[in-house]
Amino acid sequence: xxxxxxxxxxxxxxxxxxxxxxxxxxxxxxxxxxxxxxxxxxxxxxxxxxxxxxxxxxxxxxxxxxxxxxxxxxxxxxxxxxxxxxxxxxxxxxxxxxxxxxxxxxxxxxxxxxxxxxxxxxxxxxxxxxxxxxxxxxxxxxxxxxxxxxxxxxxxxxxxxxxxxxxxxxxxxxxxxxxxxxxxxxxxxxxxxxxxxxxxxxxxxxxxxxxxxxxxxxxxxxxxxxxxxxxxxxxxxxxxxxxxxxxxxxxxxxxxxxxxxxxxxxxxxxxxxxxxxxxxxxxxxxxxxxxxxxxxxxxxxxxxxxxxxxxxxxxxxxx
Amino acid sequence: xxxxxxxxxxxxxxxxxxxxxxxxxxxxxxxxxxxxxxxxxxxxxxxxxxxxxxxxxxxxxxxxxxxxxxxxxxxxxxxxxxxxxxxxxxxxxxxxxxxxxxxxxxxxxxxxxxxxxxxxxxxxxxxxxxxxxxxxxxxxxxxxxxxxxxxxxxxxxxxxxxxxxxxxxxxxxxxxxxxxxxxxxxxxxxxxxxxxxxxxxxxxxxxxxxxxxxxxxxxxxxxxxxxxxxxxxxxxxxxxxxxxxxxxxxxxxxxxxxxxxxxxxxx
Numbered sequence: 155x156x157x158x159x160x161x162x163x164x165x166x167x168x169x170x171x172x173x174x175x176x177x178x179x180x181x182x183x184x185x186x187x188x189x190x191x192x193x194x195x196x197x198x199x200x201x202x203x204x205x206x207x208x209x210x211x212x213x214x215x216x217x218x219x220x221x222x223x224x225x226x227x228x229x230x231x232x233x234x235x236x237x238x239x240x241x242x243x244x245x246x247x248x249x250x251x252x253x254x255x256x257x258x259x260x261x262x263x264x265x266x267x268x269x270x271x272x273x274x275x276x277x278x279x280x281x282x283x284x285x286x287x288x289x290x291x292x293x294x295x296x297x298x299x300x301x302x303x304x305x306x307x308x309x310x311x312x313x314x315x316x317x318x319x320x321x322x323x324x325x326x327x328x329x330x331x332x333x334x335x336x337x338x339x340x341x342x343x344x345x346x347x348x349x350x351x352x353x354x355x356x357x358x359x360x361x362x363x364x365x366x367x368x369x370x371x372x373x374x375x376x377x378x379x380x381x382x383x384x385x386x387x388x389x390x391x392x393x394x395x396x397x398x399x400x401x402x403x404x405x406x407x408x409x410x411x412x413x414x415x416x417x418x419x420x421x422x423x424x425x426x427x428x429x430x431x432x433x434x435x436x437x438x439x440x441x442x443x444x445x446x447x448x449x450x451x452x453x454x455x456x457x458x459x460x461x462x463x464x465x466x467x468x469x470x471x472x473x
Numbered sequence: 474x475x476x477x478x479x480x481x482x483x484x485x486x487x488x489x490x491x492x493x494x495x496x497x498x499x500x501x502x503x504x505x506x507x508x509x510x511x512x513x514x515x516x517x518x519x520x521x522x523x524x525x526x527x528x529x530x531x532x533x534x535x536x537x538x539x540x541x542x543x544x545x546x547x548x549x550x551x552x553x554x555x556x557x558x559x560x561x562x563x564x565x566x567x568x569x570x571x572x573x574x575x576x577x578x579x580x581x582x583x584x585x586x587x588x589x590x591x592x593x594x595x596x597x598x599x600x601x602x603x604x605x606x607x608x609x610x611x612x613x614x615x616x617x618x619x620x621x622x623x624x625x626x627x628x629x630x631x632x633x634x635x636x637x638x639x640x641x642x643x644x645x646x647x648x649x650x651x652x653x654x655x656x657x658x659x660x661x662x663x664x665x666x667x668x669x670x671x672x673x674x675x676x677x678x679x680x681x682x683x684x685x686x687x688x689x690x691x692x693x694x695x696x697x698x699x700x701x702x703x704x705x706x707x708x709x710x711x712x713x714x715x716x717x718x719x720x721x722x723x724x725x726x727x728x729x730x731x732x733x734x735x736x737x738x739x740x
Contacts, residue, residue, distance in 0.1 A: 175563055176563065176565055176566065178563065178645075179559045179562075179563030179565045179568075180559070180565065182555035182556065182558055182559035182563070183555070183556050183559040183560070183565070183568075183571060185551075185552050185555060185556070186552040186553060186555070186556035186575060186616060186620065187556070187571060187574075187575065189552055189612065189613070189616065190574065190575045190577075190578075190613065190616065193590065193609055193610075193612065193613045194577060194578060194581075194586070194589075194613050195574075196593060197586070197589035197590045197592065197593040198585075198589050200589065200592045200593040200596070200597050201585075201588065201589040201592050201593075204592050204596060214596065269488065269491075272481065272484050272488075273484070273485060273488050275481070276481045276482070276484065276485045280481050280482065280485075286725075286729050289725075290721075290722060290725045290726075290729075291489065292489075292492070293721070293725070294718050294721050294722065295492055295493065295496060297667070297670050297671075297674075297717060297718075297721040298496070298670075298674065298713075298714050298717040298718055298721070299674035299676075299690065299710075299713055299714065299717060300674065300676065301674070301676040301690050301693060301694060302496070302499065302674075302693075302710045302713060302714055303495070303496055305499075305697060305706075305710065306495040306496045306498060306499055306710075307495055308697075309495070309498050309499060309502065309707075310494075310495045310498060316498050316502075316512060319512040319513075320512040322512075323512045323513045347491070347492070347495065350492070351492065400580075401579070401580070404580045404581075404582075405579075405580060405581070405582050405583070406582075407582065408582025408583075408584050408585055409582065409584075410582075410583075410584045410677050411676060411677060415697065425582065425584045428584055428585075428588060429584065429681075432588050432591065432681075433681075438588075438591075438592065438596070441588060442588070442592065445584075445585050445588055445589075448582075448585075449581070449585060
């Protein structure tokens with residue numbers, strides 16, 4: 155029914171019919187679309203607008219200015235050195251946290267893909283019975299409270315946590331290991347654990363879609379298992395893997411809960427700065443500028459990444 | 474060949490342990506008779522759970538979360554049903570772009586959604602923060618999930634059934650209530666449950682947008698700072714985890730069962 159109206163060049167008599175259908179379709183879409191516009195697009199526009207205003211004490215100065223953005227890149231002769239990287243900035247905190255968040259998020263994403271890919275492969279090629287059960291088993295944790303899953307790692311890694319007390323009880327260590335919690339490493343582990351379930355599904359779907367006869371053909375033509383994996387399975391599952399990586403990378407850069415709970419002073423990320431500027435330092439305009447800049451940088455990096463790997467080409471590849 | 478197969482099964486086993494291990498420690502320590510979450514376990518107790526009954530601020534937060542979650546689940550699903558119908562049944566020009574736009578909350582960090590809503594509520598509209606503002610924020614994060622669940626359900630059965638119904642003289646409204654809705658019902662229930670869980674467990678948006686009243690995750694977060702509150706936190710956390718897990722299982726089972734019987738012969 156839908157195929158007919160869309161793909162055939164409609165004769166004039168059916169034009170009005172098609173138009174009526176479209177109008178009905180848009181009418182059905184409009185409630186959800188208006189809500190998304192009102193509660194997502196408009197607030198984002200307001201955030202953008204706010205980033206061009208300035209805060210002076212308790213007053214909001216509504217003169218449009220780029221001062222907040224300028225503040226983020228205001229140069230200074232005295233560089234602040236962070237991990238050997240000199241930041242020639244008068245207010246280096248946002249820049250440093252941005253770089254740090256990107257690096258931590260990237261590490262968590264790589265860990266997620268490394269953990270999720272074999273599991274997705276297992277689901278697609280090894281599980282033959284009770285597949286739905288396995289998938290439910292893997293997705294349950296993703297739907298349960300994010301806050302609690304992060305908190306669980308505090309219980310695991312803490313000074314008085316499960317690992318420390320367990321090792322002490324076993325007589326392996328005398329004093330609790332303090333390096334476990336409150337550092338960027340703990341944040342990366344926790345992020346990877348929280349997001350890994352979310353990444354399995356897209357990879358699994360792309361693996362499941364691979365035509366099994368291609369694999370047989372490769373084997374028949376003399377490919378070893380590894381060669382077959384590298385030449386067929388890996389390239390054909392690339393779209394799902396890239397999608398999974400982005401689904402993890404994009405939201406984790408701005409994560410707030412994980413660095414707050416397990417990051418400690420050394421593990422803070424850009425999301426903590428946004429929260430701090432909005433709720434504690436009472437400088438919402440600067441916070442808005444930080445949030446907008448963060449989103450712009452993420453979008454730019456994602457676009458660059460997709461362009462660099464030729465994502466459109468990978469996605470359209472059919473074998 | 475045989476060795477490789479076993480290796481993947483071993484990996485899958487380890488993976489499940491990694492996925493569930495940290496989370497399952499919470500109920501273990503909640504049932505442990507000790508002030509710290511430490512090994513060796515001291516003994517079995519239910520006192521952490523029974524103490525919750527007397528905790529009025531927690532119960533109040535629980536009620537708030539419950540109210541918000543029910544409201545959000547119903548509203549998001551009600552918005553998602555027509556949207557999912559439009560996106561699956563009408564090949565609309567620009568439909569794909571609209572769909573991508575409505576899926577945006579999935580990839581925007583929730584802190585950005587939270588502060589954006591905070592800005593428009595406080596600085597532009599000038600309304601106070603309340604449970605309503607939390608619910609508004611939750612609708613926006615639940616909507617993409619509800620639309621996805623319903624779309625996959627609607628794509629699962631043959632649109633020619635609806636065409637047949639219309640050919641047999643049913644109007645669009647009648648077709649929807651007598652055919653589409655009953656067939657989509659597993660998806661609708663799944664969408665309601667998903668919306669409920671996401672809203673009930675959501676923390677960041679609630680943290681930013683709540684006024685004087687708190688939701689359960691916000692209450693829980695406020696307790697995390699105090700080491701002496703740990704046993705209570707563990708008990709509450711365990712209950713939330715078990716409750717959410719049961720709801721997720723229900724949602725998934727209903728959705729999967731629906732798909733299995735979606736062929737017209739079962740009508």
